[in-house]
Amino acid sequence: MKNLNEIILLIDDTIPSIARQAIARILVEEGGYNVASSDRGLETKYGITKRWYPNVDIANLTIPLAADIYFQDYWNFNQCGLLPDELALTFFDACVNQGGDFARKTLQKLLRVKVDGIIGPKTLNAAAAACSLIFLTQFTRERCRAYNNLVQADISQVVNVEGWNDRALDILIECQIIAGFGVSTHE
Numbered sequence: 001m002k003n004l005n006e007i008i009l010l011i012d013d014t015i016p017s018i019a020r021q022a023i024a025r026i027l028v029e030e031g032g033y034n035v036a037s038s039d040r041g042l043e044t045k046y047g048i049t050k051r052w053y054p055n056v057d058i059a060n061l062t063i064p065l066a067a068d069i070y071f072q073d074y075w076n077f078n079q080c081g082l083l084p085d086e087l088a089l090t091f092f093d094a095c096v097n098q099g100g101d102f103a104r105k106t107l108q109k110l111l112r113v114k115v116d117g118i119i120g121p122k123t124l125n126a127a128a129a130a131c132s133l134i135f136l137t138q139f140t141r142e143r144c145r146a147y148n149n150l151v152q153a154d155i156s157q158v159v160n161v162e163g164w165n166d167r168a169l170d171i172l173i174e175c176q177i178i179a180g181f182g183v184s185t186h187e
Helices: 004-010 017-030 063-076 085-098 100-111 121-130 133-153 155-181
Strands: 043-045
Touching (some): 004 017, 017 155, 063 085, 085 100, 100 121, 133 155
């Protein structure tokens, strides 16, 4: 697998910089081609699964095509680009790894706005006002709780829980750096 900076160069440069960085991070995190019995997504490459994309040739999926899928179906669909940069990264990762519905409703619950799963003006305004290191930590805590609850409901997923929690915590650190310095660690 290529490194983060090499992957960013393969992503369509019409995609905004923060989205390219977030997508590249997901591509690195998700890795290459995999068919694992513990993966509910079935055949997977770069985190794009046969379960959710049955018409995509997963084995021959390219980085640029995977990046386009992430940009359209996750970044744009979930309004990530309208959130503060430091929140956008962890929110996007939650959309990808835990599902957009979970991410949107968890965000709304923490923001104390109507929990309807729709990222509209009230959610966006509340996110802009609430985004802080504490809020980023609260969002990450909810992500980790959801992973742990998933394992309690399905013990076969225990092989994944440490990696999922490490991923959420690593992204939290990156978001804290963005919040503190206004730049990504990968620019």
